[in-house]
Amino acid sequence: MSLYTYFTPTKVIFGKGAEDQVGSLIQGQGCKKVLLHYGGGSARRSGLLDRIERSLECSGISYVSLGGVVPNPRLSLVYEGIRLAKEEGVDFILAIGGGSVIDSAKAIGYGAANDGDVWDFFTGARKPSACLPIGAVPTIAAAGSEMSWSSVITEETHGLKRSCNNDLSRPVFAVMDPELTMTLPPYQTACGCADILMHTMERYFNHSDNLDLTDGIAEALLRTVLHHSLVLRDHPDNYESRAEIMWAGSLSHNGLTGFGTDGGDWSTHKMEHELSGMFDVAHGAGLTAVWGSWARYVCRERLDRFVQFALRVMDVAPAGDDYQTALAGIAAMEEFFRSIGMPTSLTELGVSPTDAQLEEMAEKCIQAVGGKTLGVVKPLAMQDVAAIYRAAK
C-alpha cells in the first residue's frame, strides 16, 4: 500500500423520498440563498423540481434557477452561473441532475468563490482557494460526482475537455433516491453502468501491490454492477437494482476503491475526454469504445492484475497461460459491454476520425498531462496513444 489520503465528507441520505430533506439539509448548513442548477426539462416535467422548491420554501430558503446544462457541460454556462450567483448573493448551489450538472455546479462554486477566470483552475494555471458549498440530487447513477472531488468542463471554442480535482468541491450532502433514475432511457442507464465500471477499473489497474481489502471491495463492486446492469437492461423499473447501481456509482469514485493504490491508470478516461471533446459522444460509450484496445496494449505490464480481474470479476476459466487468461478477461468485459448495448470500437460508437484527427487527439491527451506520459500500468507516449486509438477503430 502507498501513503494515501481518504476524504469523503459528503453526507449521503439514501432511499425513497430522500430528496424531501434538501430544505432542512441546506438550513443545517446555515445557508439562505440557493442556486438551483439543472439540465433540460425532465427535472421539471417529472415533478422533482417542484418537490425540491417546496422543500426549500418550507425551510424558508430562497432560490434562483439556472437550467440548461448539457452532457459534456459547457464553460459558457458556467460563466453565466458565476455571474448569476454573484449578482444574487447565492451562498449554496444545489445540483439536480447527472454528473454534468454536478460538475457544472462545482465549476460555478469555484468561480463564485474566487477572483479571476475559473478556467484557470481547469487548465492547471491556478488552484482554487475556496468553493461555494454544493449539494447534489443525482438523477442518474454514473459519474459519482456527488461524492467526488472532480469536475470536468468543456471549453467549446477549442473543444477542450479538462478536469479540476479539489477537495473543496466535494458536495456537503447528496440526497440519493434510486426512484429518480427509474425513467432513464436504456442507453443512458447503460452508459452510466459503463462509467461506474470504468471508474473502478481505472483504479483497479494500477501499479501497486498488497491491496487485498481494496481489491476485494473493487471486485465486489464490479460484480454487483455487472449483475444489476443486466437486470436493468431487462427490467428498468427494478428498484433494488437501481439502488445497487446508484450506491456503486458513488463508491466507485469517492476514493474507496483506490485506497492505498498509486491512484490508478486513467488513460482510458483521458482518451475518452479528447474523443468526446471532438465528437460530443456520451461519456460512458466513449470509454467502452476505447477500453479493450487500451487493455490489450498494456496488459503484459501487469499481467498479475489482469489475470486476477479475469478470474475474480469476469469469472473466466484459466487459459493455457497468464497472457491468454488476461485476454479472455478483457474479451469477456467487451462482450459484457456489447450485451448492454455499449460500443467496443469507434465504429460501433459511430465516429470515424481521420488519421489527422487521431493524431490530434493523441497530442491533446499528452498535452493534458503536461507533455508527459499517460497512465501508470504502461506509461504511454503520444505514439502509444495514437496506436490505441487506431486499434480501437
Next chain:
Amino acid sequence: MSLYTYFTPTKVIFGKGAEDQVGSLIQGQGCKKVLLHYGGGSARRSGLLDRIERSLECSGISYVSLGGVVPNPRLSLVYEGIRLAKEEGVDFILAIGGGSVIDSAKAIGYGAANDGDVWDFFTGARKPSACLPIGAVPTIAAAGSEMSWSSVITEETHGLKRSCNNDLSRPVFAVMDPELTMTLPPYQTACGCADILMHTMERYFNHSDNLDLTDGIAEALLRTVLHHSLVLRDHPDNYESRAEIMWAGSLSHNGLTGFGTDGGDWSTHKMEHELSGMFDVAHGAGLTAVWGSWARYVCRERLDRFVQFALRVMDVAPAGDDYQTALAGIAAMEEFFRSIGMPTSLTELGVSPTDAQLEEMAEKCIQAVGGKTLGVVKPLAMQDVAAIYRAAK
C-alpha cells in the same frame, strides 16, 4: 435496502509516517490549544508522543497532556479531562492510542462543549449539542473509533458501560500509521482482529434484504481480516498485514458495511458490554466468548444470511440442509477464534459468573435498551439473553 444515512467526514491520512502531519492538520482546523490524551507509558516510551509534540511545536500549537486511559475507559478520567480542557481553554483534543483513548477523548469533547453532567449523554437522558473537534492517532487496529460516531464509557461505581452515538464526535482527522501497531502483544492484536470481525458481523446479521454491494464489501472485509489475522499470529511484524487490518478496522465501523441495512443486530456487543462492565475483560475476547452461543440461538430466524456467511466467508462446504450449513459456518468461525487465541466460552475467557450474576447481566442488557428487546435477527427478551449467557458458560 432501507433509508440510510452515511456520513464519514473523517479525513484519513494512511501510511508510514502519517503521524508527522498532525501539527499541520490541527493548524488547518484553525485550532491553537490541544489536549493530548493517551493511555499508559507506551506512547511515551515508543517515542510517538515526542514525535507528535515536535509536530505540534513546529506548527506553533501549544498543548496540555492527560494520560492514564485504561481499557474500558473510566468516567472519572473523563471528568478530569473536562475540567482540564475548560481550565486550559483547549480547543482541540488529540487522542493517541486505542479505541479506549479515542472514546475517552470524545466524551471529554462532549463534556467540554456542553453544560451539565456528560454522563447524561451516555444514559440517554440528554443529547449533546456540540463536541470539541477530535483528531485520532490510533495505535491499535480494533475499535474503529477513529471514524465512528461511537464512544463507550464505563461508570465505575455501578459497573455501568454505556455508549453515546452521535455524528458530532466523528474525528475530523485520523492519521493512521500501521507501523505504530507492530509492537502490540499478540493477545491485543488478536483481540483487535476479533473486534473488527464483530463490528462487521453485527451489521451483517441483520433483518434486511437486497444488499448485494453491502454484503460483498462486508464479505471481502471479513475474508481479508481472517487471512491477515493468521499472518500476524505468525509474523507480527508484517507491515502489509498490519495495514490491511488497520484499514479494515476503520471501514468495519464507519457505516460502510451496514449501508442500507436496518443497522444490524448488536446483541453480542451489548452482552459483552455487561460482561466487561462486571469483570473488566478485554472487549474483543468478551465478544468471541459469547458470539457462537448467540449465533446458534438466533440463526434459524435468518438462515439465509447464516448460510451465505458460511459459504462465502467461512468457505465451508454446503451440508445436508441449511441449518446444518449455518451451524458449520458458526463452528468454523469459533474454530478460527480459537486459532488466534480468542476464547469461545466464558470459561475460556476466564470468568465464572454465578447464576445470579448472569441474571443481573441479562437484566442490565435489557435496561440498556430501555427495557425493550435486544437485537433484530431474533429480538431477545431477558430470559433469552440469560439463556445465551448460560449456553456460553
